[in-house]
Amino acid sequence: MQSGFGFCGHDDIQRWQRALEPIRASAGPLPRRSPIGALVKSMISGRTRDAVSLAAYDRLVAAFATPARVLAAGPGEVLRCIGAVTHAEDKARYVTRALGRIAAERRGFDLGFLGDLPLDDALAWLERLPGVGRKVAAATLNASTLDRPVLIVDSHVLRVLQRTGFVRRGAEGRAASEAVTRAMPEWQGRDFLDFHIGTKKLGQTLCRFDAADCAHCPLRTDCRARSD
Template sequence: MQSGFGFNGHDDLIRWQRALAPIRALAGPLPRRSPIGALVKSMISGRTRDGVSLAAYDRLVAAFGTPGRVLAAGRDEVLRCIGGVTHAEDKAGYVVDALERIAVERKGFDLGFLGPPPLEEALAWLERLPGVGRKVAAATLNGSTLDRPVLIVDSHVLRVLQRLGFVSHHAEARAASEAVTAAMPEWQGRDFLDFHIATKKLGQTLCRLDAADCAGCPLRADCRSH
């Protein structure tokens, strides 16, 4: 697949994956949550530092234990647990509303049914939920025990892909996720998750928004913004 910016998307992604392997190793393992756990965790993590969102999610789990109890507790109690995250009031409402819709439609919180259908159908089902866009939907499918092959694109991953020139500087997370996912039909879920973790770590440490360390970047030879 050609990215449109002079790259052979497939071959370059393979090369970048290999070059980022040391950074991926430093990032350590990412726990595989249940799909509903991955959904809630991703919903509260947007525009928030990892440590802050993880602590908020852990408080939510410690306080209520199950999605049904989170739903029963209501928005104010959820807000009490996740108050440190960005846009906490909106996210608390989205979490409760999304859980309520899932409970009504599925008579429970088991999202295992999202494993078999075509990827676009599974993503579309999730994106109907309040507060769920492509990043959250992809995290639910790829970052959970479902292990589906789709790239999670947050702000760090998007910035790296934009600076590399793989996608336009005006591209949104959805387009970037679709471009990488389509370019790598042979990648398994773990491959996409590893690439997400590595590029996110690169964006957090070297390819920062305000102070990029290009000299130390393992992708600098391919970077259009270097």
């Protein structure tokens, strides 16, 4: 294995994609939201269980219906909807500030133009927004209707990539996303999303932070951190 570079890295990812398919399929499909919807959903999801962040997002949509109304409501009212997520006050503030920046620059909330920019430029544009890092930017591009080919790396995906040795132990999510994205130039957006779902589910179940069930892991033969 070559830490995400070269043909060896490509073959590893391709093999893991096949091995993770049963786990990915058990998670079910992710809904394809608009880019602005995917942005807001990802911004409130960090370090929060999926069910909690999804319920918070649904409350936000039910309460305000449009990004313009979320922005007009302000962080206090947003906090009422997303109060159950981790760091809710910070996220409420960042969401409204990000929406305000988008509205000022784009005269609206249509982020479809990001589908026409080079991938690195689209990521960079999003990462200029308050509260948006690489994970949120990648989710906005990949998990939305834009369907762009970039890997979303959260803490679960990063742990799997570190333990297998695809990236070094101290690597950050940005480096891991870039390594896998570079390694798979022929992949489409759907392929990257499937890999994200599969590795995330693996990290939530068999490859948890506090306990790893290596005996049942589909990647155990390739994992440098496995316990025999």
